Amino acid sequence: MARVLLIAEHDGSSLNSSTAKCVACAAQIDGAEIDVAVLAASAADISAAAASLDSVKRVLCVENPLNGNAPAAVLAPQIVAMAEGYDYVFGPSSTFGKDLMPRVAALLGVNQVSDIMSVEGSHTFKRPVYAGNAVVTVEAPAGHPVVATVRIASYQAVGSGNSAPVETTEVAAEIPDHTRIVEVQSGQSDRPDLQTAGRVVAGGRALGSTEGFDLIYQLADKLGAGVGASRAAVDAGYVANDTQIGQTGKIIAPELYIAIGISGAIQHVTGIKDAGTIVAINKDEEAPIFEVADIGIVGDLFNLVPELTDALS
Amino acid sequence: MDKILVGLKRVVDYNVRVRVKSDGSGVETDGVKMSINPFDEIALEEALQIKERGEANEVIIVSVGSGDAQQQLRTGLAMGADRAILVECQDSIDALTCARALLEVTNRENADLVLLGKQAIDDDNSQIAQMMAALWGRPQATFASTVATDGNTARVTREVDAGLEIVDVDLPAVISVDLRLNEPRYVKLPDIMKAKKKPLDLIPLADLSLPASPAITDTLYEPPAAREKGTMVDDVAGLVAALNDKGLL
Numbered sequence: 001m002a003r004v005l006l007i008a009e010h011d012g013s014s015l016n017s018s019t020a021k022c023v024a025c026a027a028q029i030d031g032a033e034i035d036v037a038v039l040a041a042s043a044a045d046i047s048a049a050a051a052s053l054d055s056v057k058r059v060l061c062v063e064n065p066l067n068g069n070a071p072a073a074v075l076a077p078q079i080v081a082m083a084e085g086y087d088y089v090f091g092p093s094s095t096f097g098k099d100l101m102p103r104v105a106a107l108l109g110v111n112q113v114s115d116i117m118s119v120e121g122s123h124t125f126k127r128p129v130y131a132g133n134a135v136v137t138v139e140a141p142a143g144h145p146v147v148a149t150v151r152i153a154s155y156q157a158v159g160s161g162n163s164a165p166v167e168t169t170e171v172a173a174e175i176p177d178h179t180r181i182v183e184v185q186s187g188q189s190d191r192p193d194l195q196t197a198g199r200v201v202a203g204g205r206a207l208g209s210t211e212g213f214d215l216i217y218q219l220a221d222k223l224g225a226g227v228g229a230s231r232a233a234v235d236a237g238y239v240a241n242d243t244q245i246g247q248t249g250k251i252i253a254p255e256l257y258i259a260i261g262i263s264g265a266i267q268h269v270t271g272i273k274d275a276g277t278i279v280a281i282n283k284d285e286e287a288p289i290f291e292v293a294d295i296g297i298v299g300d301l302f303n304l305v306p307e308l309t310d311a312l313s
Numbered sequence: 314m315d316k317i318l319v320g321l322k323r324v325v326d327y328n329v330r331v332r333v334k335s336d337g338s339g340v341e342t343d344g345v346k347m348s349i350n351p352f353d354e355i356a357l358e359e360a361l362q363i364k365e366r367g368e369a370n371e372v373i374i375v376s377v378g379s380g381d382a383q384q385q386l387r388t389g390l391a392m393g394a395d396r397a398i399l400v401e402c403q404d405s406i407d408a409l410t411c412a413r414a415l416l417e418v419t420n421r422e423n424a425d426l427v428l429l430g431k432q433a434i435d436d437d438n439s440q441i442a443q444m445m446a447a448l449w450g451r452p453q454a455t456f457a458s459t460v461a462t463d464g465n466t467a468r469v470t471r472e473v474d475a476g477l478e479i480v481d482v483d484l485p486a487v488i489s490v491d492l493r494l495n496e497p498r499y500v501k502l503p504d505i506m507k508a509k510k511k512p513l514d515l516i517p518l519a520d521l522s523l524p525a526s527p528a529i530t531d532t533l534y535e536p537p538a539a540r541e542k543g544t545m546v547d548d549v550a551g552l553v554a555a556l557n558d559k560g561l562l
Contacts, residue, residue: 011475071480072443073452095473099455102408102443111409111529114438128537129436133331134340135535141527178483179452182468186476195474231492241458241472241493247437248492250474256561266330273537277559279552294543295555307549312562 002122004034005060005083007091007100008050012040012069015049017196018092018150020157025150026090027055027158028119035060036164037082039075041068052160059166069181076103077173083108086145093149093251094195105147113140113148127151131247132270152195153253153274187242189227191217194243197226200254200275202245205232206261206283206301213238215305216260222312228252230262246271261301264289281305314425314462314484316371317360320415321389322350323382323404324435337533349385352430354392356490358497359460360428361393368462369426371395375418377411379404383513390508391500397511402518407528410518412444417521419449424485426467431456431489442489452482455489 004026009016019036026034036050036059043061051059060082066074079100083089089104091097093115105112118126123140125148140146194200201223203216213233220227228250229243245252247267253274260281262268269292272278280293281301290296297304325331326346333340349357360372374389376382377400386397400414419427432439439455446453454460454469458477461468462484471478472491482488546552556562 076447095456098439099443102440103447103453106409106412106444106447110527111407112440113529114440130331130340131434132537134333135537136531137533139530139532144527180481182479182481184475184478235493240476242474242476277561292540295552296543296545297552304549308552311549311553
């Protein structure tokens with residue numbers, strides 16, 4: 001038996017799809033018994049969603065007003081208190097999990113496995129390093145809890161036909177008040193979320209301006225796609241930071257990815273490698289993006305993209 | 314505040330196309346250009362700007378690794394750090410030990426603020442700041458894109474998946490920095506000469522008397538799975554046809 005405590009990610013009202021992907025990863029461990037921990041101010045809906053996920057044994061629900069949009073410093077000591085008796089403590093490799101899980105690991109006195117892309121054995125995992133230029137097999141020490149983040153782009157969400165029991169728990173942990181979230185400014189977009197969208201259209205510096213990016217939005221709207229960007233486009237200020245795809249941004253795995261005016265530096269490519277089909281539109285036929293593209297077209301994006309948008313009408 | 318401590322890691326340069334060794338023991342580093350981890354360079358730039366605004370007295374850079382890291386520390390001194398400390402050990406030290414070593418130095422120096430890069434571009438772990446803050450029992454503000462200090466607190470804008478999160482932390486605290494915080498300055502030749510005279514202390518890791526931590530071992534490095542070679546199309550009609558063939562439209 002391998003007892004897994006999996007930390008649910010949510011926005012205060014609904015469960016993030018990263019959790020269902022973490023469950024898929026945890027379920028690869030032989031004999032996994034997966035408990036999902038929901039720490040929230042109001043946990044009923046989130047817990048119900050977690051309880052519906054296949055492979056989940058039970059949901060542990062910790063309701064506390066302090067857990068509403070809580071920083072890692074508030075969540076970590078509670079998770080440490082809950083982790084007693086578990087062999088694994090998993091979370092997603094989103095900014096939520098990346099922020100939280102190493103804090104949990106350190107409090108438990110263990111190292112952390114970041115970005116699990118496959119489970120190879122009870123303590124053996126594969127993970128990407130050097131912006132995805134290498135994949136390393138790592139062995140976590142036996143006899144200690146394995147604290148890890150899951151590279152969510154490597155997993156398909158489990159189904160949701162389950163009805164696991166939901167148990168309300170109290171945790172005894174000292175919660176600090178030295179860290180206070182003032183506000184969250186969301187990219188308030190009606191478009192599909194970049195990390196869960198089936199289709200993503202992304203633009204690079206070649207778009208030239210914020211206005212130039214309208215071409216990307218028009219095509220994305222036609223496809224019902226999420227919108228992403230290269231680091232260069234975000235650095236240039238054409239789009240918000242939360243659209244950045246790559247080593248230091250979001251790692252995505254849509255069925256269809258269309259890269260427009262993106263040269264395809266390795267740091268970008270590592271964020272799209274798991275896409276089903278990659279389409280590249282670029283005026284430079286030598287651009288490295290064509291090395292990973294399934295379908296490529298060389299030409300001026302300012303002609304090709306409107307033409308493509310029209311062709312999809 | 315008095316002191317800011319900045320962590321610097323020596324890594325394979327950002328522009329190097331990394332190759333896996335044929336025996337799977339690691340990646341090729343012979344004759345490969347090494348640099349300061351780019352995120353750590355941003356952390357140092359931020360510390361220098363805080364000091365230049367008169368909000369801190371001293372910037373101390375610290376690396377945990379082999380003697381080779383003295384080269385990167387000298388570069389950090391040339392950028393403007395006041396002094397450097399190298400905690401000497403093997404390069405492949407585990408993250409928890411590294412965090413403990415940085416914390417021990419932080420405590421010895423009584424630093425008020427620790428600035429680190431949000432991740433190292435070699436192991437891509439993104440762990441040290443969070444671990445340090447946990448062990449210290451102090452706040453962490455990771456993935457910072459703005460930092461403003463005000464007496465005993467800092468207000469940090471964090472780049473998160475949902476957008477931007479603004480957080481207030483009491484000092485002392487650990488902040489890990491993201492790409493868009495600032496543009497690190499270029500080092501000028503006279504500064505390189507001056508840096509040679511700045512103090513760089515070596516402390517053997519063993520002298521810090523840290524507890525042993527269970528390390529994660531790397532057993533095999535492999536190149537990533539390659540994608541199959543794609544096809545080029547001549548025009549938009551060809552692109553739409555290819556997408557239709559794959560059932561994607």
